[in-house]
Amino acid sequence: MDSNALRDARRIVVKVGSSLVTNEGRGLDEAAIGEWCRQLAALVRGEGGAPREVIMVSSGAIAEGMKRLGWAKRPREVNELQAAAAVGQMGLAQMYETKLREQGIGSAQVLLTHADLADRERYLNARSTLLTLLRLGVVPVINENDTVVTDEIKFGDNDTLGALVANLVDADVLVILTDQKGLYTADPRRDPQARLVHEAQAGDAALEAMAGGAGSSIGKGGMLTKIIAAKRAAASGASTAIAWGREPDVLLRLARGEIIGTLLVAQTAKSHARKRWMADHLQLRGAVTVDAGAAAKLRGEGKSLLPIGMVAVEGDFARGDVIAVRDAAGSEIARGLANYASAEARLLCRKPSSEFERLLGYAAEPEMVHRDNMVLLHR
Numbered sequence: 001m002d003s004n005a006l007r008d009a010r011r012i013v014v015k016v017g018s019s020l021v022t023n024e025g026r027g028l029d030e031a032a033i034g035e036w037c038r039q040l041a042a043l044v045r046g047e048g049g050a051p052r053e054v055i056m057v058s059s060g061a062i063a064e065g066m067k068r069l070g071w072a073k074r075p076r077e078v079n080e081l082q083a084a085a086a087v088g089q090m091g092l093a094q095m096y097e098t099k100l101r102e103q104g105i106g107s108a109q110v111l112l113t114h115a116d117l118a119d120r121e122r123y124l125n126a127r128s129t130l131l132t133l134l135r136l137g138v139v140p141v142i143n144e145n146d147t148v149v150t151d152e153i154k155f156g157d158n159d160t161l162g163a164l165v166a167n168l169v170d171a172d173v174l175v176i177l178t179d180q181k182g183l184y185t186a187d188p189r190r191d192p193q194a195r196l197v198h199e200a201q202a203g204d205a206a207l208e209a210m211a212g213g214a215g216s217s218i219g220k221g222g223m224l225t226k227i228i229a230a231k232r233a234a235a236s237g238a239s240t241a242i243a244w245g246r247e248p249d250v251l252l253r254l255a256r257g258e259i260i261g262t263l264l265v266a267q268t269a270k271s272h273a274r275k276r277w278m279a280d281h282l283q284l285r286g287a288v289t290v291d292a293g294a295a296a297k298l299r300g301e302g303k304s305l306l307p308i309g310m311v312a313v314e315g316d317f318a319r320g321d322v323i324a325v326r327d328a329a330g331s332e333i334a335r336g337l338a339n340y341a342s343a344e345a346r347l348l349c350r351k352p353s354s355e356f357e358r359l360l361g362y363a364a365e366p367e368m369v370h371r372d373n374m375v376l377l378h379r
């Protein structure tokens with residue numbers, strides 16, 4: 001098995017499902033959450049290797065909320081599920097906060113919906129918040145914002161959210177921890193002959209046939225949503241590992257490259273995936289022209305584009321739109337996500353960041369296009 005994907009991973013998204021987090025609905029599993037937090041902290045600190053950036057996507061709010069409200073049966077009314085999620089999320093966030101703090105690591109609660117990630121501006125806002133948290137060495141703990149959506153509660157699952165987050169932050173690997181050792185050739189609860197799949201290609205259609213629905217009454221997605229999540233994660237170059245959440249030292253061993261569970265390998269390299277996404281999928285909404293100094297910094301050093309190097313702005317674009325960066329001769333140097341809308345960008349041309357607050361009325365990013373959101377084009 002190619003386990004280098006995990007050993008070399010610098011940015012890892014870990015997703016845990018409701019049944020593991022809440023001990024099959026009996027209540028938050030403090031020992032299990034404590035174990036994952038201990039391992040996350042060791043990864044962040046780089047114990048035994050390079051430091052990793054980790055994001056936790058954790059389900060369990062509805063199951064925990066039901067327990068706190070004294071509901072033995074999952075309600076059918078969506079508004080009651082939303083209420084349970086809001087109640088349970090308090091306990092969930094508190095538990096991660098406590099367990100990470102015990103390890104000397106800061107945590108942050110982030111609640112997202114699929115619609116947030118489909119909206120260009122919110123996508124960029126969520127991305128810059130998460131990347132800032134990672135730079136600060138804080139572990140973001142993410143869940144769905146169940147209060148404001150109903151579709152996700154009815155059909156959703158956090159496997160999809162895990163993949164969307166992996167896409168959002170350009171993770172190297174998505175680790176899905178579940179109540180089985182990995183993906184089997186059939187649902188092991190129903191077929192005793194089922195065999196563990198050690199490695200396969202993410203997106204291989206044959207995998208979908210192996211995956212049945214949810215095994216427990218607590219989780220919603222089952223293995224199929226994990227297979228589809230792996231396919232989505234692979235679109236941005238992230239491989240997916242599916243493993244048993246109670247396996248001792250599961251995260252540390254995976255990060256050492258040990259073969260545990262199922263590895264679904266992404267076929268496209270991360271850099272290619274992002275480049276292709278920028279180049280193919282998004283319509284250009286505008287362009288900025290930069291001076292020779294900025295062109296050299298971008299081309300030669302892969303730096304972010306600062307407004308001080310901009311001489312002209314074309315088109316009508318919003319924050320989060322993809323724009324082209326051109327040199328004075330009109331050749332495209334790069335493409336990337338604009339931090340400022342065109343009207344603001346026009347005001348910022350040739351200006352140092354110290355003047356942004358006076359010009360815009362608020363202080364924001366010093367970059368017009370951050371290098372993390374930029375793809376250089378080779379001519």
Ligand SMILES: Nc1ncnc2c1ncn2[C@@H]1O[C@H](COP(=O)(O)OP(=O)(O)O)[C@@H](O)[C@H]1O
Pocket residue numbers: 016017018019020177178179180182183184185186187188189210211212213214215216218219220221222223224
């Ligand atoms: N091919 C398969 N391999 C492993 N598990 C499967 C498979 N098909 C269906 N399942 C079921 O999927 C369940 C895991 O999904 P789910 O209950 O949604 O967990 P989680 O809360 O971890 O997301 C397993 O308990 C298992 O019964």
Ligand SMILES: N[C@@H](CCC(=O)OP(=O)(O)O)C(=O)O
Pocket residue numbers: 016017018019058059060061062063085143144146156157158159218219220221222
């Ligand atoms: N946002 C929901 C998660 C939905 C869900 O069931 O997810 P999962 O257990 O990962 O299949 C919650 O926290 O209860």
